[in-house]
Amino acid sequence: MAVDPGARALRPVTPVGILAASLRGIAGDDHWSAVTDQSLMSALLDAGELAAGLEPYAAECTTPESPALKSLAHHTAATDWSAGRASAAGALEAEMLSGHVEGQFLKMLVAITRSRRVLEVGMFTGYSALAMAEALPEDGVVVACEINADAAHLARQAFAGSPHGGKIVVEVGAAADTLRRLAAEGAPFDFIFLDADKAGYADYFEAVIDGGLLAPHGVMCVDNTLLQGHAYVTGRSSDAGDAIREFNRMVADDPRVDQVLVPLRDGVTIVRLTDAG
Numbered sequence: 566m567a568v569d570p571g572a573r574a575l576r577p578v579t580p581v582g583i584l585a586a587s588l589r590g591i592a593g594d595d596h597w598s599a600v601t602d603q604s605l606m607s608a609l610l611d612a613g614e615l616a617a618g619l620e621p622y623a624a625e626c627t628t629p630e631s632p633a634l635k636s637l638a639h640h641t642a643a644t645d646w647s648a649g650r651a652s653a654a655g656a657l658e659a660e661m662l663s664g665h666v667e668g669q670f671l672k673m674l675v676a677i678t679r680s681r682r683v684l685e686v687g688m689f690t691g692y693s694a695l696a697m698a699e700a701l702p703e704d705g706v707v708v709a710c711e712i713n714a715d716a717a718h719l720a721r722q723a724f725a726g727s728p729h730g731g732k733i734v735v736e737v738g739a740a741a742d743t744l745r746r747l748a749a750e751g752a753p754f755d756f757i758f759l760d761a762d763k764a765g766y767a768d769y770f771e772a773v774i775d776g777g778l779l780a781p782h783g784v785m786c787v788d789n790t791l792l793q794g795h796a797y798v799t800g801r802s803s804d805a806g807d808a809i810r811e812f813n814r815m816v817a818d819d820p821r822v823d824q825v826l827v828p829l830r831d832g833v834t835i836v837r838l839t840d841a842g
Contacts, residue, residue: 575642578660579831580794581619588613620830623666630665633727634695638662640719641690657713661689663760663788667830668696671758671786674835675700678784680755684747685709686740686769687761687788691720691733697758698729707733708747708754710740710761740769748776755780760788763805766812774821774838784837787816791832 577583591609630638646657663671675683675697681704683697688711698707711717717737724730736743740761757779759769766787773779790796790813795806816824816836824836 575660578793579620580791580828581616583793585613585616585619588616620666627666627669630668630696631699631727633723633729634665634668634692634699636726637690637692637695637720637723638664640723641692644690644719657689657716663693663696664830667788667833668692670829670833672696672700674784674786675756678756678782680784681705682752682754682756682780683707684754684757684773684778686744686757686759687711688720688735689713689716689760691723691735693758693760694720694733695724695727695729697756698727698732701729701732703732705732708736708743709733710736710738710743712737712739712761740765741772744769744772744776744778748772748778751777753778753780753783755783757783757785758788759785763789763792763808763812766808767815770812770816774819779838781838784835787812787834787836789831790826790834791828793831796832 577586588609641662642659644659646659671693680700681702683701683706685694685697685707688694688709691709694707694709698705701707709720711720714737717735721735724733724735757773759766759773761769770787773785779785790809792803792806792809793801795801795803796809796813813826813834816822816834821839822836823839824834826832826834
C-alpha cells in the first residue's frame with residue numbers, strides 16, 4: 566500500500582511481501598554471499614526481484630485510489646495504534662488497512678454485482694468501507710461494524726471529507742449483536758465483506774448464512790484467508806492461523822456455498838450461495 570511521505574513504512578503482512586523481505590535478507594547476509602557461488606546468488610536475487618516487484622506492479626496497474634482514500638491511508642499509517650487502542654478482538658495496527666489494490670478490488674466487485682446494500686464486519690478505520698461506498702449508487706448504503714471506538718472515530722472523520730461518506734452507517738459494538746439485529750430486520754445484503762477477528766470468522770459466517778443476511782444473488786468476500794502463510798505453511802502456525810485454516814476447511818466443506826480463494830494481498834475468499842443454498 567502506498568502512503569504519503571511522513572507516514573511510517575508498514576511491515577510486510579502478505580505472503581508475497583514476507584517472502585520478498587526474507588529473500589532480501591538472505592541475499593544481503595555477508596556470510597551467505599561469501600560462501601555461495603555466483604549462479605546461486607544470481608538465482609536468489611532473481612527470486613527476490615520477482616517477489617518484491619509483484620505487489621508494487623499490481624498497484625501501478627490498478628486504478629488510483631481517490632484523494633479521500635489516499636488521505637485515510639496516510640492518517641491510518643501515521644496513527645500510533647500502540648497506545649491504549651486495543652479492541653476486544655485484540656491489538657490494532659496500521660497494517661490492518663485493506664489498502665489500494667484490495668480496496669479497488671472490492672470496489673470493482675461492488676460495481677460489477679450492482680450492489681445497493683453492503684455489509685462490512687470489521688471496519689477498522691474505514692478504508693474498505695469508503696472504497697465500496699464509492700461504487701454504490703446515491704441511495705446505496707454500507708453498514709459497517711466496528712468494535713473499537715477510536716478506529717470508528719477516525720473513520721467517521723474520513724467519511725465526513727468524502728462525497729460518498731454519507732452512504733456509510735457505522736455500527737460500533739460487538740458485530741455478533743449487530744448481525745443478530747440485522748437478521749431480525751429481514752433485509753439481506755447484496756455484498757458482504759468479512760474482515761474482523763479471525764477466531765470469530767466461523768461464527769460470523771454462520772450468522773450471515775443462517776440469518777439470511779446474504780441475498781440469494783449476493784456475494785461475500787472474506788479477507789486474510791492466507792494469513793501471512795500461517796494457514797498453509799508448516800512451522801508458521803499461530804492461533805489466528807489455526808482459526809483461518811479451520812475456517813477455510815469449513816467453508817470448503819459447506820454444500821450451501823461455492824467459493825474461490827484468490828491470492829490477492831493476504832488472501833481473499835469469494836463466496837456465493839449455491840442454487841441449493
